[in-house]
Amino acid sequence: MSESRNRPIGVAFLLAQLGAHAAGRFAARVAELGLSPADVGLLRMIAFQPGRSQQSLAADLGVVPSRVTAMLDPLDRAGLVERRRSAGDRRNHELHLTAEGTRVMEDVKRTAMAHEADLTSCLSPDQRGQLLALLELVADDQGLTPGVHPGYRRS
Template sequence: MLSLLAAHEGRSQQALGTALGLHRSAVVALVDDLEARDLAERRPDPTDRRAHALFLTPSGRELLVRLEDVAEQDEDEFLRGLDPAERATLVALLQRVAAAQGLTAGVHPGLDPTEDGPRR
């Protein structure tokens, strides 16, 4: 959720829930938790007075950087037996599997939704 929020700050809770495939009540609970932990904040949506736009706080950005570093280290350890071309092939195959399963593109923290490969 932090990765998606960072990539699309200002989205509504509804848009975030749709992108993640989560029920509205689950999104409310998750955003409540993020706010309580000072990782995200709701702001009035300037175009819809009934909605709130979501933004990461500085603490949320710091945590996301730490989490991405840990994920990258874990991925490197897990895939250490593959060369860069094999890793790219694996990512492409997993993206095809995810698409065939109807999973939302762009929510994986290691992938840029606008490209066909890792962000690194």
């Protein structure tokens, strides 16, 4: 409680704390759509590059291919993604969103906007712009890929 008097809180700690908070809130919101944050990440990657293979997904996510199989199974069963055998190389699955999957991603987009609005509601438009710029500065300096959430994997 009075811990803050003793120890100066730095940018690094605040980022970790607020980041976990933001991620937790987002998880709670998309849970109402029946999705986990990992599900959302997977759906976004498929929406952005339809037809990609599970191997390429595994490589980009930094996880093992068997993990992608396990993550994809429920989304497939729920009718949000479709695995199509590639005509050219029948070992491949070409991944696509279904119509339902596309609709769900619209819900996710609305959810993300509400999340953003809630998190920054205490800031003036000016302050929000400043914060965004400073965060982008640090993210860029730290070599983070835009739009790719690292989870907690390899640094």
